[in-house]
Amino acid sequence: xxxxxEDNSPRKTLPKRDIxxxxxxxxxxxxxxxxxxxxxxxxxxxxxxxxxxQYDDGTGGYRFRANCKGRVKTSEGPWVETQYNECGYRTxxxxxxxxxxxxxxxxxxxxxxxxxxxxxxxxxAQRAVTELRNxxxxxxxxxxxxxxxxxxxxxxxxTDEALALKPDVLIVAMTPYDIEVTTDDEVKDRHEQITVKTxxxxxxxxxxxxxxxxxxxxxxxxAVAAEHYMLQDPSTYLRLFMLYGDKADFLREPLxxxxxxxxQNADILLGEMAEKARAAxxxxxxxxxxxxxxxxxxxxxxxxxxxxxxxxxxxxHQIATQHGIQYIDSLPAFRQSPGANKLFYIVDGxxxxxGHAFVSRPLVDYxxxxxxxxxxxxxxxxxxxxxxxx
Amino acid sequence: MPIxxxxxxxxxxxxxxxYNCFKxxxxxxxxxxxxxxxxxxxxxxxxxxxxxxxxxxxxxxxAIRIMQRPHRREIFITVVVLTVxxxxxxxxxxxxxxxxxxxxxxxxxxxSFVFFRVMHLIIDSHQGGINDEVGFVSYLNxxxxxxxxxxxxxxxxxxxxxxxxxxxxxxxxxxxxxNGLERVIVGFFKVNVIALILSIIQNHxxxxxxxxxxxxxxxxxxxxxxxxxPVYLYYNFSGYTDIVIGIASFMRITLPENFxxxxxxxxxxxxxxxxxxxxxxxxKKYVYNPTLLSLMRRFxxxxxxxxxxxxxxxxxxxxxxxxxxxxxxxxxYGLLLGAGVSINKIYQVKLAKALGxxxxxxxxxxFWYECVCKGLNxxxxxFYLLWFWSTWHEIGRMRSLLGGSAxxxxxxxxxxxxxxxxxxxxxxxxxxxxxHFRGDCVITSRYFRTVWDTGLVFILVGVMELLNTPAPxxxxxxx
Numbered sequence: 001x002x003x004x005x006e007d008n009s010p011r012k013t014l015p016k017r018d019i020x021x022x023x024x025x026x027x028x029x030x031x032x033x034x035x036x037x038x039x040x041x042x043x044x045x046x047x048x049x050x051x052x053x054q055y056d057d058g059t060g061g062y063r064f065r066a067n068c069k070g071r072v073k074t075s076e077g078p079w080v081e082t083q084y085n086e087c088g089y090r091t092x093x094x095x096x097x098x099x100x101x102x103x104x105x106x107x108x109x110x111x112x113x114x115x116x117x118x119x120x121x122x123x124x125a126q127r128a129v130t131e132l133r134n135x136x137x138x139x140x141x142x143x144x145x146x147x148x149x150x151x152x153x154x155x156x157x158x159t160d161e162a163l164a165l166k167p168d169v170l171i172v173a174m175t176p177y178d179i180e181v182t183t184d185d186e187v188k189d190r191h192e193q194i195t196v197k198t199x200x201x202x203x204x205x206x207x208x209x210x211x212x213x214x215x216x217x218x219x220x221x222x223a224v225a226a227e228h229y230m231l232q233d234p235s236t237y238l239r240l241f242m243l244y245g246d247k248a249d250f251l252r253e254p255l256x257x258x259x260x261x262x263x264q265n266a267d268i269l270l271g272e273m274a275e276k277a278r279a280a281x282x283x284x285x286x287x288x289x290x291x292x293x294x295x296x297x298x299x300x301x302x303x304x305x306x307x308x309x310x311x312x313x314x315x316x317h318q319i320a321t322q323h324g325i326q327y328i329d330s331l332p333a334f335r336q337s338p339g340a341n342k343l344f345y346i347v348d349g350x351x352x353x354x355g356h357a358f359v360s361r362p363l364v365d366y367x368x369x370x371x372x373x374x375x376x377x378x379x380x381x382x383x384x385x386x387x388x389x390x
Numbered sequence: 391m392p393i394x395x396x397x398x399x400x401x402x403x404x405x406x407x408x409y410n411c412f413k414x415x416x417x418x419x420x421x422x423x424x425x426x427x428x429x430x431x432x433x434x435x436x437x438x439x440x441x442x443x444x445x446x447x448x449x450x451x452x453a454i455r456i457m458q459r460p461h462r463r464e465i466f467i468t469v470v471v472l473t474v475x476x477x478x479x480x481x482x483x484x485x486x487x488x489x490x491x492x493x494x495x496x497x498x499x500x501x502s503f504v505f506f507r508v509m510h511l512i513i514d515s516h517q518g519g520i521n522d523e524v525g526f527v528s529y530l531n532x533x534x535x536x537x538x539x540x541x542x543x544x545x546x547x548x549x550x551x552x553x554x555x556x557x558x559x560x561x562x563x564x565x566x567x568x569n570g571l572e573r574v575i576v577g578f579f580k581v582n583v584i585a586l587i588l589s590i591i592q593n594h595x596x597x598x599x600x601x602x603x604x605x606x607x608x609x610x611x612x613x614x615x616x617x618x619x620p621v622y623l624y625y626n627f628s629g630y631t632d633i634v635i636g637i638a639s640f641m642r643i644t645l646p647e648n649f650x651x652x653x654x655x656x657x658x659x660x661x662x663x664x665x666x667x668x669x670x671x672x673x674k675k676y677v678y679n680p681t682l683l684s685l686m687r688r689f690x691x692x693x694x695x696x697x698x699x700x701x702x703x704x705x706x707x708x709x710x711x712x713x714x715x716x717x718x719x720x721x722x723y724g725l726l727l728g729a730g731v732s733i734n735k736i737y738q739v740k741l742a743k744a745l746g747x748x749x750x751x752x753x754x755x756x757f758w759y760e761c762v763c764k765g766l767n768x769x770x771x772x773f774y775l776l777w778f779w780s781t782w783h784e785i786g787r788m789r790s791l792l793g794g795s796a797x798x799x800x801x802x803x804x805x806x807x808x809x810x811x812x813x814x815x816x817x818x819x820x821x822x823x824x825x826h827f828r829g830d831c832v833i834t835s836r837y838f839r840t841v842w843d844t845g846l847v848f849i850l851v852g853v854m855e856l857l858n859t860p861a862p863x864x865x866x867x868x869x
Contacts, residue, residue: 014564014836022840029844229856 573636580629765809
């Protein structure tokens with residue numbers, strides 16, 4: 001490792017050609033090493049995040065083809081087999097017939113609620129079903145109507161379809177991202193039967209150079225691998241996330257005007273959804289599924305000033321209560337987890353199978369032993385083991 | 391401010407730029423002085439914590455000025471004894487009563503290295519080796535030089551002043567800059583990648599060591615624990631030295647080398663000529679030589695030569711040992727060092743006598759003998775370092791976890807593996823150095839080195855950014 005000593009010679013200047021040759025060699029070395037890293041990372045960080053069952057029907061979000069089977073994989077996780085029933089829901093049970101004495105739950109949400117990139121048995125939905133069957137000793141099924149990139153308006157538009165299934169409970173599973181991406185125009189046009197082109201991240205970029213660089217980085221497996229390891233530490237992750245302006249403002253006290261407006265939109269949409277549910281005599285439950293920044297905040301050794309992980313949750317709780325919606329806060333359960341980096345696909349941002357377990361536990365507890373149990377006659381949490389992984 | 395950090399690098403490069411802005415002697419003196427103060431303040435903003443260290447330095451300056459004037463020998467001896475006692479007291483050696491220590495927390499950063507510099511100035515001033523008046527700011531710059539304060543290397547005052555304040559400075563060429571940059575890169579890589587990985591490996595092995603492990607696995611675990619530390623220490627300390635030598639070179643100051651491939655040596659005495667060279671050199675000049683000379687004057691018999699030589703070695707190495715720390719572990723470490731060097735010296739002399747110089751030389755050059763000696767040298771180093779990095783309690787615990795048989799297998803493994811590896815590495819290295827292209831050695835050519843150093847930077851940045859584990863601090867910072 002000690003540097004060799006060729007240059008102990010009395011030579012004082014470099015030959016002219018070395019002035020450009022040495023930097024060129026350095027650049028070539030870097031490029032070669034990057035290519036080598038890219039080749040290695042491409043081998044270990046394979047990604048296939050487009051489910052061949054998904055398609056855009058123009059009503060918001062990607063829906064899934066009926067009776068279709070697919071495969072997806074995030075670079076940070078295993079291959080996952082997906083399977084959709086005759087209604088295109090990620091549910092093994094049929095959506096058509098509801099067997100007698102079966103408790104039916106309908107879930108509306110986006111990709112996180114769908115269990116995107118997570119094995120079916122490890123999704124919060126299936127974990128909850130398994131635990132409910134154990135506790136209640138009767139058949140339970142969950143029709144998961146969630147779609148990829150489904151904003152709050154998309155969820156709103158799915159309410160009728162969900163209620164048509166005649167569920168015993170309607171669950172709306174929401175993430176901060178779902179609230180963030182819902183625009184004022186969408187909310188205004190929520191009753192219109194217009195065709196919505198589902199936005200992809202690339203369409204937001206106008207500048208061609210930035211877009212190209214962005215695409216290169218997005219497609220680079222080395223960048224993914226680097227981010228994956230670099231962001232393992234919650235404080236590093238959060239420090240970088242907080243550099244986002246508006247995107248990160250839902251964690252900052254007081255809430256920004258943009259987020260206040262988004263919460264007003266949530267208020268409108270949840271209010272109308274609650275009215276529909278009430279008319280159908282179906283209890284409606286809102287559960288906030290924490291995202292990675294919120295969870296990282298719980299694991300900071302030194303709290304950041306004016307950063308509050310529960311800010312959004314308490315506001316959603318208020319909105320839900322106003323509209324008679326029952327609210328489940330799953331964030332406290334995440335405090336008992338081994339760390340934010342264990343519960344999410346760090347670069348991708350979706351909850352992983354272990355993370356889903358921390359959503360299903362408060363959900364099942366609330367449904368069976370909450371203040372007003374929605375599913376009665378079940379054993380309480382203390383008399384049963386928690387789902388696998390907890 | 392950790393030395394092997396980007397913040398230190400940024401600070402040092404800023405100082406270098408300002409230092410090189412103007413040619414004047416006063417400018418250089420002032421910039422270095424300001425940089426040293428700022429560097430110290432990065433460790434504490436509470437001025438009270440600096441009082442003991444600064445008092446020691448100021449008393450040292452007074453002592454040097456006294457030594458530069460006509461004085462009696464008794465005064466010199468008193469000054470030396472008082473300086474040693476002040477150092478021992480400030481370092482809180484455990485054999486002193488606890489109640490005698492200062493009742494507040496204070497900074498002892500680099501105190502040992504400051505002590506060596508002050509002692510060197512006192513002794514050399516007394517002996518007439520430093521004729522020019524030592525200016526106060528220059529003295530402070532010498533003792534508190536931010537590039538050498540934390541862990542050396544120990545540079546002599548004339549050497550430092552000759553490079554720091556000459557009227558005409560050597561040119562800072564692109565080759566000097568390239569070489570300096572290379573030292574910094576290599577140093578960062580050693581501390582933040584190799585030393586970090588080795589410390590992780592050792593920590594994992596310490597956690598994994600258990601009596602439930604099968605005998606062979608347990609022995610391997612024990613061997614990893616004992617053998618990784620010497621290598622870790624080498625990369626940690628030599629990496630630090632590379633960084634400061636590189637940075638000082640940008641200021642046109644050539645700091646002395648502290649390491650010269652120590653594991654390639656094949657005996658204890660030679661090893662210490664290649665390991666922490668400036669410390670060995672200091673002790674040789676101020677302890678070994680005076681002791682040897684005074685004893686030889688007192689006992690001029692030829693028969694006593696070996697005993698005197700061995701005693702002087704023992705004393706020198708014992709002092710090296712106890713200098714490292716304040717506890718009984720370091721006392722024992724010093725005894726092991728002293729015993730090791732004494733046995734090595736006696737063995738060399740007796741064997742040379744028994745075989746004759748020619749046959750002894752032939753034996754020393756034989757492949758297998760060299761191989762065994764390298765293995766023994768490394769194994770003994772790894773053995774006595776146990777008292778350097780762990781406590782009696784930890785050593786006892788590891789010993790009981792290993793058990794009798796595994797303990798022997800562990801050391802046998804270290805000996806065989808180190809003997810083979812170090813010998814093969816030596817052969818490989820000499821063969822690589824033989825590869826030439828158009829008369830130049832390929833591996834030492836600037837083209838190869840550019841590629842190599844770029845690779846190191848790439849890996850360094852990757853590891854520092856991705857591993858999320860800070861590299862352990864410089865071990866010798868504690869001394």
